[in-house]
Amino acid sequence: MASYEMERGMNHGGMKHVGGRPFNHDQSPDAEREYDRLRDLARSEASKRGTCFERSKEAYNRGDGAAAKQLSNEGKSHGEAMARYNKQASDFIFRENNANGRVAGDTIDLHGQFVEEAEDILEERIRAGQQRGESHLHVIVGKGNHSPHHIQKIKPRVEQVCQELGLQYRTEANEGRIYVDLTGGNAPMPPQHGGMGPGYGGGQQHGGQQHGGQGQYHGGQGQQHGGGQQDYQQEMKLLKKIFFALRRLLCR
16 A cells, blocks of 8 residues: 555645545455555656656757657646546545445545545535535544644645635534535534544534634645646636625625
């Protein structure tokens, strides 16, 4: 099994891993190997991309514009392949951790996701839940026990997303879970579920401070994946934030 205790950082275009253990259950060796295989392929493509871009820069500096362009295009292709493998890994681990019987219907588990992946998944789930008229969502983010220096990576981004969307949220009794109110109000936290997996706490409501309001826009994929892909992703994220803000104003 590959080590998940290291931040992947530059090898994955600036993405950071949620923590030490990608699965929320006793997974099969085959499932673990498949997840590792996809992330390893992404790392390999990221390394090739970096090499191509460095060689492209060298070719440009020595005045070989044709070689610089060719190497740059090769680097972009490797960046696109990296993104595909990471997307496959993200989808795979999400299906594993959120299968029927592993989490409740009002819960989403983000173990095994990179920070940017978790943000996209959460925003999509919030949007779908609001469209279905759901009142809340439990978000399993992990406690950071297996992360470097035990620092939680996903939780701050989940809180940021909630702030940007104007949603109230609080840390639950199990500090690896966040309760999000999807109505835009301050509904009381419903009873906790039990026995569904390691992401669930003992059923006590956390008496912490309520959070809300509008946060500052923040996002981005870190290292550029090549061409206009990063700009496109940034624009789409910004459009989603604007859409949610306009919808809140119109529904008041």
